[in-house]
Amino acid sequence: MKKKLLQSYKLIKIGDWFTIILFCLLIIISTKLLWNMPQGEYLEIYKNNELLATYSLNQKITKEIKGKKGKTKIVIDNGRVRFSSSPCPKKYCIHQGWITKANQTIICIPNEISISIIGAKKGYDTINY
Amino acid sequence: MTLSTIKITDRDHQIAKLSAIAVALSLVEFFFPSPIPGVKPGIANIIILYTIFKFDMQMGVWVSLIRVFVTSIILGSFLSPTFFLSLSGAIFSLLSLMVFKNLKREYFSIISLSLIASLAHIFGQFIIVRIWIIPHNGIFYLLPIFIVSAFIFGLVTALITIKLLQLNPKK
Numbered sequence: 001m002k003k004k005l006l007q008s009y010k011l012i013k014i015g016d017w018f019t020i021i022l023f024c025l026l027i028i029i030s031t032k033l034l035w036n037m038p039q040g041e042y043l044e045i046y047k048n049n050e051l052l053a054t055y056s057l058n059q060k061i062t063k064e065i066k067g068k069k070g071k072t073k074i075v076i077d078n079g080r081v082r083f084s085s086s087p088c089p090k091k092y093c094i095h096q097g098w099i100t101k102a103n104q105t106i107i108c109i110p111n112e113i114s115i116s117i118i119g120a121k122k123g124y125d126t127i128n129y
Numbered sequence: 130m131t132l133s134t135i136k137i138t139d140r141d142h143q144i145a146k147l148s149a150i151a152v153a154l155s156l157v158e159f160f161f162p163s164p165i166p167g168v169k170p171g172i173a174n175i176i177i178l179y180t181i182f183k184f185d186m187q188m189g190v191w192v193s194l195i196r197v198f199v200t201s202i203i204l205g206s207f208l209s210p211t212f213f214l215s216l217s218g219a220i221f222s223l224l225s226l227m228v229f230k231n232l233k234r235e236y237f238s239i240i241s242l243s244l245i246a247s248l249a250h251i252f253g254q255f256i257i258v259r260i261w262i263i264p265h266n267g268i269f270y271l272l273p274i275f276i277v278s279a280f281i282f283g284l285v286t287a288l289i290t291i292k293l294l295q296l297n298p299k300k
Binding site: 011012013014015016018019020023024026027030031034035 | 232233235236237238240241244245248269270272273276277280284288291
């Protein structure tokens, strides 16, 4: 068994190692280039698609916003945000948990409230494209 | 009336047999659930690599394109976006194999070629997706996942192909 493993090891030639290393480098570079989401700076709160307010993320406060169905509580905690209570039936917005990075959003459709984090400069996403 | 006769050569039979196996493998793959949506191992590529190295490039092109067309007709996705995705992936990997197949065999084995082809496959698909299906830069966010899967499945495909070629050495 061990001999067989060694034999399959020999199948990989010098040039293949070169290709494999190049491929790994490509994986690392592409991950670094494409997945470096900037940290968020500001929080935008939308009600029925209209910008209601913008807050800095560098604070620790809880905001209450009146939506279509009732009051939604949004907690800002030094760089991260979440919905802490909402009158919607399924609570998807609360289960999404904390968001921290630029362009991340939480949407509560029943209560018509959405929040999104924006960075120092706007990146691409499906909403602001 | 002139009678046109088509001469069916051994080569045609060979292509038909290999294409049939490739189509069967594609269908098997289609019915297996994939852990990550969109990521597929591409087991039919084993047959295509095998064809290219056991026979020649031209035959590999035939088998690959027949596989794409027949599979899409069987699954009912002919001329749909799925079909064009798999066609562009196939064309790009075949082109990359044509370019790189003359690499020195002493230093580069099938593993290198398989990796290059799988990478070309991903880029071919991404070009189509970016231009036509989802014209948005956001899709590049998914690129690392697909490159990693191309690496893994390219390697596995190559190792299986080498094993197959060892079992059926060139006459």
